[in-house]
Amino acid sequence: MKNNEGLKPSVEVSISGSTRLLALLGDPVTHSISPAMHNKAFQILGLNYAYMGFTANKNNLKSSVDAMKALNVLGFNVTMPIKQKILPYLDELSFEAEMIGAVNTVKNENGKLIGYNTDGPGYVMDLQDKGLKIRKQSFLIVGAGGAATSIAVALARAGAGQITVINRSIEKAEHIISLINKISPDCMAFASKFEDDSIAQELVKANVLINCTPLGMGHQEGISFIQDPSILHKDMIISDLIYVPRKTALLKLGDERGCKTINGIGMIIWQGALAFKIWTGEDMPIQDIKQQLF
Numbered sequence: 001m002k003n004n005e006g007l008k009p010s011v012e013v014s015i016s017g018s019t020r021l022l023a024l025l026g027d028p029v030t031h032s033i034s035p036a037m038h039n040k041a042f043q044i045l046g047l048n049y050a051y052m053g054f055t056a057n058k059n060n061l062k063s064s065v066d067a068m069k070a071l072n073v074l075g076f077n078v079t080m081p082i083k084q085k086i087l088p089y090l091d092e093l094s095f096e097a098e099m100i101g102a103v104n105t106v107k108n109e110n111g112k113l114i115g116y117n118t119d120g121p122g123y124v125m126d127l128q129d130k131g132l133k134i135r136k137q138s139f140l141i142v143g144a145g146g147a148a149t150s151i152a153v154a155l156a157r158a159g160a161g162q163i164t165v166i167n168r169s170i171e172k173a174e175h176i177i178s179l180i181n182k183i184s185p186d187c188m189a190f191a192s193k194f195e196d197d198s199i200a201q202e203l204v205k206a207n208v209l210i211n212c213t214p215l216g217m218g219h220q221e222g223i224s225f226i227q228d229p230s231i232l233h234k235d236m237i238i239s240d241l242i243y244v245p246r247k248t249a250l251l252k253l254g255d256e257r258g259c260k261t262i263n264g265i266g267m268i269i270w271q272g273a274l275a276f277k278i279w280t281g282e283d284m285p286i287q288d289i290k291q292q293l294f
């Protein structure tokens with residue numbers, strides 16, 4: 001049975017004595033779609049793995065990571081609030097994870113824990129999967145937290161021409177700009193303070209607007225940092241990382257203006273597919289997953 005957001009909440013898995021465990025560590029984890037997605041992929045490919053969510057936060061982080069090692073899990077995902085806090089407990093970091101200072105995927109290689117960040121690369125793969133151009137395009141990112149940092153770095157590495165980051169705390173936006181300047185000096189990068197008129201001004205030269213704030217979800221559902229759709233131009237892409245609800249107030253304004261709109265479902269699938277490949281060496285059966293789960 002599908003829930004009211006269209007996702008089947010659980011998947012049956014067969015478990016034997018030789019089943020290897022994968023996990024999600026974070027707090028909260030009960031709402032996550034990752035267990036359903038990975039277990040469905042194991043089921044489709046006939047892999048003898050099972051994926052489960054476990055509550056982990058700053059109070060039990062060390063013992064949770066020790067448990068992952070002791071139980072010899074194949075790997076695990078990491079979500080809020082421990083994406084940064086887990087770094088000291090890992091043995092090695094990928095280029096992205098080290099640069100961004102956050103991890104969402106860990107592989108256990110014979111007791112050595114290697115941290116990766118697949119959020120930004122997953123976002124880029126979703127745009128590419130939808131046939132959208134990244135090279136030389138101009139991106140306006142609103143928000144400068146973990147997801148924004150990972151996405152900005154991935155877009156810069158994929159050849160974006162210009163990236164502007166708007167945030168309430170300007171120093172966080174400036175930090176992202178310094179990372180872009182380091183890894184991709186050809187990409188023009190600017191930081192701007194989050195204010196109504198700054199968004200309108202920056203929109204003029206943007207091909208893609210990306211909401212990397214929680215504005216539009218949870219208790220902020222129905223809220224958008226844009227109220228007047230006429231400040232959007234019709235040929236731009238409006239992207240929102242939020243996937244509950246599927247259509248945020250921002251995406252509804254984009255639809256009203258005739259823009260192409262993209263929610264966060266594609267990113268969650270692709271970041272998971274990249275993690276799946278890191279752990280299993282196999283391609284996640286994305287089309288089947290989309291059809292059967294979403």
Ligand code: NAP
Binds near residue numbers: 168194214241264268
């Ligand atoms: P985060 O690290 O907590 O960053 C949140 C950012 O939003 C910060 O820059 C913060 O500004 C800004 N912000 C928060 N409330 C705001 C408000 N009322 N007005 C203006 N700016 C506000 O969170 P995150 O991990 O980057 O996640 C950001 C969003 O992306 C969330 O909605 C999350 O659910 C979504 N997400 C989706 C996926 C996916 O796969 N689809 C993956 C990761 C995240 P300050 O820095 O000034 O506090």
